[in-house]
Amino acid sequence: MEAARPLALERKLYEDVAERVALLIEQKTLRPGERIPSVRAMSAQQRVSVSTVLQAYLLLENRGLIETRPQSGHYVRVRARELPAEPRMSRPPTSTTRVTVSDLVARVYGATRDPHIVPLGAAYPSADVLPTERLNRLMAQVARRAGRRAMAYDAPPGCPELRRQIARRALTAGCTIAPDEIVTTSGAMEALHLALRAVADAGDTIAIETPTYYGVLQLIETLGMRALEIPTHPRDGLHLDALETALKQFRVKAVLATPNFNNPLGSLMPDAHKARLVQLLGRREVPLIEDDIYGDLHFGPERPRAARAFDRDGLVLLCASFSKTIAPGYRVGWCAPGRFRERVERLKFMHSVATATLPQMAIAAFLDQGGYDRHLRALRRNLAAQVRRYAEAVSEHFPRGTRLTRPAGGFVLWVELPAGVSALEVHSRALSRGISVAPGPIFSAKQRFANFVRVNCGHPWSDEISRAVATLGRLAAEAAT
Numbered sequence: 001m002e003a004a005r006p007l008a009l010e011r012k013l014y015e016d017v018a019e020r021v022a023l024l025i026e027q028k029t030l031r032p033g034e035r036i037p038s039v040r041a042m043s044a045q046q047r048v049s050v051s052t053v054l055q056a057y058l059l060l061e062n063r064g065l066i067e068t069r070p071q072s073g074h075y076v077r078v079r080a081r082e083l084p085a086e087p088r089m090s091r092p093p094t095s096t097t098r099v100t101v102s103d104l105v106a107r108v109y110g111a112t113r114d115p116h117i118v119p120l121g122a123a124y125p126s127a128d129v130l131p132t133e134r135l136n137r138l139m140a141q142v143a144r145r146a147g148r149r150a151m152a153y154d155a156p157p158g159c160p161e162l163r164r165q166i167a168r169r170a171l172t173a174g175c176t177i178a179p180d181e182i183v184t185t186s187g188a189m190e191a192l193h194l195a196l197r198a199v200a201d202a203g204d205t206i207a208i209e210t211p212t213y214y215g216v217l218q219l220i221e222t223l224g225m226r227a228l229e230i231p232t233h234p235r236d237g238l239h240l241d242a243l244e245t246a247l248k249q250f251r252v253k254a255v256l257a258t259p260n261f262n263n264p265l266g267s268l269m270p271d272a273h274k275a276r277l278v279q280l281l282g283r284r285e286v287p288l289i290e291d292d293i294y295g296d297l298h299f300g301p302e303r304p305r306a307a308r309a310f311d312r313d314g315l316v317l318l319c320a321s322f323s324k325t326i327a328p329g330y331r332v333g334w335c336a337p338g339r340f341r342e343r344v345e346r347l348k349f350m351h352s353v354a355t356a357t358l359p360q361m362a363i364a365a366f367l368d369q370g371g372y373d374r375h376l377r378a379l380r381r382n383l384a385a386q387v388r389r390y391a392e393a394v395s396e397h398f399p400r401g402t403r404l405t406r407p408a409g410g411f412v413l414w415v416e417l418p419a420g421v422s423a424l425e426v427h428s429r430a431l432s433r434g435i436s437v438a439p440g441p442i443f444s445a446k447q448r449f450a451n452f453v454r455v456n457c458g459h460p461w462s463d464e465i466s467r468a469v470a471t472l473g474r475l476a477a478e479a480a481t
């Protein structure tokens, strides 16, 4: 279990420096196209180290406020246009509900298997930004070396080398987890499934963010549980006062949340909120199922902590996978279930016997050979730039009254279309033009968010994507009139 560790909750020095420069840009003291003070000059002016300034400039670059010109310095970005306002905090009715999304999800996604469809729907990164070649080579190498082991079931808790690598990496999220606590799974979906079954039964109520990833809603639906949607802010995530009130009002069996970069919001729960969330639930002995699948894809310089980092009671079941960072098709995920370890391990065996052997070994080898951090640095930079590019295109082409998130990580945008526009209508018209997009209602237990769409930015910007975003904007504008 966790070792006690001091919590650094205050804002970091580089964030202060970044905030000061952002203010100068906002107040037009530093104008678009103008060079900002060099790293050395800023370090001397602000009496901070060169590396602090570098971190601050990286943060500003990822927020799209400045750009680096090779051999020239840092400049205030000239933006095509200001981004529209952000969506407001969601305000669901305070009642528990049966979930009914799976038919709609099946209809929406059934139509998107065609490889010729422009993929703005499902949230996955393109193979162009993943370590495709290297992993293919590693898989072949591992298969050659594994011999008979490659053919055998890898009984739960799963591949020891992989569990050791996951435990090592958990440190970057502020967690001390023993390899023996980890159970490997077939993707994060299975991890979430096992975690839910370990802590709740049919008929029980699970509190969730809203909007939330439709896969979670489908799990709650198929397990016969009820959802309690909690107001969620597009920047800070779950609204803790609202959650506290709901916990007093309802018998909540567990909370399932994605504090680091909720899909579709891209929200990032501040550390202080994570600590409060864990405390709040700890007092009531309510387990937290934490989905940290996007945690490594932060746009700021530091990997955010998992809420699990604040857990002292073994009540947080941390779930994640390598689907968003290495290889969605390998289906390798994991769960660190805290005090529910035995139950999760047993359920894993009953649910799917074992996780596929070779993909686990290949991912363990990739993590071991040191390429992962380098790969993540490049991936984060690419994704941050892609999200920025897509956001600019949305603000250029979508109708007046559109609102848009500012994700702090991950690779999706949550777009609020003007009131009255039907996202399902936009979705089906887009599909008939060869473009997929995820309509808002699949992200809510009761199919709310009728005028929202989620746009996947996991594919490098191209003429085809540029045309597709412009078409989506036109369809939304037509539906708005």
Ligand SMILES: Cc1ncc(COP(=O)(O)O)c(C=O)c1O
Pocket (backbone or CB within 6 Å): 123, 186, 187, 188, 189, 190, 213, 215, 258, 262, 263, 291, 293, 320, 321, 322, 323, 328, 332, 333
């Ligand atoms: C928030 C979230 N959790 C879980 C998953 C499922 O992940 P996996 O493909 O590893 O099962 C996804 C995939 O889109 C996701 O966005």
